[in-house]
Structure formats: structure tokens, C-alpha cells
Amino acid sequence: MGPPGAGKGTQATRVADHFAIPAISTGDIFRANATAGTPLGQEARRYMDAGEYVPDEVTNLMVRHRIDEPDAERGFLLDGFPRTLAQVEELDGMIAFTGHRLDAVVVLTVDAEEIVARLLQRSEVEGRADDTEDVIRRRQQLYAEETAPLVEVYRERGLLVEVDGMGEVGDVTERILTSLDPIPQS
Numbered sequence: 609m610g611p612p613g614a615g616k617g618t619q620a621t622r623v624a625d626h627f628a629i630p631a632i633s634t635g636d637i638f639r640a641n642a643t644a645g646t647p648l649g650q651e652a653r654r655y656m657d658a659g660e661y662v663p664d665e666v667t668n669l670m671v672r673h674r675i676d677e678p679d680a681e682r683g684f685l686l687d688g689f690p691r692t693l694a695q696v697e698e699l700d701g702m703i704a705f706t707g708h709r710l711d712a713v714v715v716l717t718v719d720a721e722e723i724v725a726r727l728l729q730r731s732e733v734e735g736r737a738d739d740t741e742d743v744i745r746r747r748q749q750l751y752a753e754e755t756a757p758l759v760e761v762y763r764e765r766g767l768l769v770e771v772d773g774m775g776e777v778g779d780v781t782e783r784i785l786t787s788l789d790p791i792p793q794s
């Protein structure tokens with residue numbers, strides 16, 4: 609977890625490689641579907657481009673199907689999910705059903721000013737439609753309102769691993785792995 613621009617996607621790939629499990633990014637799946645013009649992509653795009661969350665029913669169903677794929681049988685890392693309390697509950701159900709257990713929830717903490725600068729820079733490099741200043745602010749607001757409260761939910765469950773997300777990419781990865789390696793895997 610972490611606010612937009614915290615580096616979730618970058619770190620998710622690196623951490624998943626370390627544990628030899630797939631990184632499942634809801635944002636990437638929505639974007640791939642939008643590019644391919646699938647019905648899911650067409651629906652998701654309406655929300656993404658405005659910085660709004662895609663409705664829970666749509667997102668939950670997609671994640672349910674994705675973690676059912678054979679490559680996720682040994683475990684998986686979720687990037688960008690859950691983002692709402694309803695998604696937390698849904699994930700609990702999915703995990704119980706597959707026999708997995710949530711081992712840890714990593715939260716990247718970052719400086720708000722730094723993030724807007726990073727995202728505006730990314731918009732020049734990647735051209736993501738939702739990296740304009742207005743939409744970035746809406747995404748940040750939604751994160752604060754809908755997603756930040758989940759940090760406390762997972763803290764209470766004793767699953768939270770808070771990591772400083774500022775600095776070099778490799779340094780952040782090392783901090784995450786140092787925190788995760790001692791945690792037993794289910």
C-alpha cells in the first residue's frame with residue numbers, strides 16, 4: 609500500500625521477483641484491458657481517467673479470477689488492492705477460499721510534495737492519462753479518504769510493515785526485503 613506515486617508498482621515487481629511469486633497490479637490489469645479495448649477496460653477507463661476508483665464489484669471479480677490462475681498457486685503479491693474496506697473483506701474471503709494466508713501488508717511512506725513531482729515527471733515519460741495535476745490531486749484525496757484507513761485495520765491485525773519509501777529504488781527494495789524476510793511464509 610501507499611499513496612499514488614509512492615513507488616508501489618516498481619517495488620512490487622522487485623519484491624515479487626525475490627519471492628518468485630507473481631506481482632498482481634490491479635492498475636496494470638485495468639490499463640492493459642483499456643488498451644486492448646475489452647469491456648472491462650472500457651468500463652475501468654471511465655473511472656481511471658478521472659482518478660476515481662473502479663467500482664468494488666468490478667475490481668473484486670477481476671482479482672478473484674487473477675489469483676485463481678496457476679501461477680498464483682504458491683502465493684502472490686497484490687499491488688493496488690485492497691483499496692477500500694469492502695475490498696479488504698472480499699480479499700479475506702478469497703484468501704480463506706484458496707487456503708492462502710495474508711503474510712504481511714507493506715506500506716510505503718512518502719513525502720506528499722515529492723510525490724506530486726514524481727507523478728508529473730512520470731506523466732512526461734509514460735504518458736499515463738491519469739497523471740495530470742488535477743487527477744493526481746483527486747487520486748491523493750481518495751487515497752486519504754478511502755485507503756489510508758486500511759493501514760489501521762492491518763496494523764490491528766499485526767500484519768503491517770511500514771517502510772520508508774523515500775530515496776533510491778534499490779535502497780527502498782532492500783528496506784522492504786529486510787523487513788519481510790524474517791516473516792514466515794504461509
Ligand code: ADP
Nearest residue numbers: 612613634635655656660661662667688689691
Ligand atoms: P496509483 O496508485 O499510482 O494511482 P494504480 O496503477 O495503482 O496507480 O491505479 C490506477 C487506477 O486504477 C486508480 O486510480 C483506479 O482508478 C484504478 N484502480 C486500481 N486498483 C484499484 C482498486 N483496488 N479499486 C478500485 N480502483 C482501482
